[in-house]
Amino acid sequence: MVSKFRHISNEDITSIVRELDKWAMGELGSKLTWQILVNKFGFSRQSLQAKSEVKAAYDNAKQSLSGGLVKSKKQTEDEYQKVLIELERTKLELESYKQKEQLWLRRWQQIAFNIRQKGIQISDIDKGTNYPDEDLPSKNETAKILRPFDKEIPPSGRI
Known part of the structure; x- marks a missing residue:
């Protein structure tokens, strides 16, 4: 059985992390899901989550977006x-x-x-009035x- 997803290279990881950093800054909108990344980069969710750098960048972006720290x-x-x-x-x-x-x-x-x-x-x-002096x-x-x-x-x- 042939997988429709390809292997993730170090260049791919760098590119994905860079993109997730843009999400964290609010440059790409306020909604981020794994499915959006799957569609954009062509890797499975499991493959993306398996890479610690990608997972950390994703979690950081989600936290920034959900905490109201970043606006679209x-x-x-x-x-x-x-x-x-x-x-x-x-x-x-x-x-x-x-x-x-x-x-x-x-x-x-x-x-x-x-x-x-x-x-x-x-x-x-x-002259003074009936109002309080204060x-x-x-x-x-x-x-x-x-x-x-x-x-x-x-x-x-x-x-």
Whole structure:
């Protein structure tokens, strides 16, 4: 009886181990079976398992793939696309917050100006409230925050 499988040479073992290392790195997908190797290289499962180098490389690749250590190329590309979308969304959100902050600063500058026009100092307005002090900045922090509002406001183009 003639076997349909040929004898495994040292070059074949090197080639198979190299291929299994690619599997372990996720370069060839996330599904690895002995049948895939049988079909790809033309050796029986028993012949492949009998070679300790091949068996060790196979076990290593299976462990890498099953442990979630390695992702398929498609999984990596999908995650990359998701990260790019999230990054773009975050950039837009940040820009929106920057615009809102500028509007907020302009609004408070206008309020500070109007308060001073009435002859009242900002420090007279910034008195304690019924809120717990731990929720508010300290007096030093408040002074730093309000310092920009103590400057003269340039005239606007409004009449």
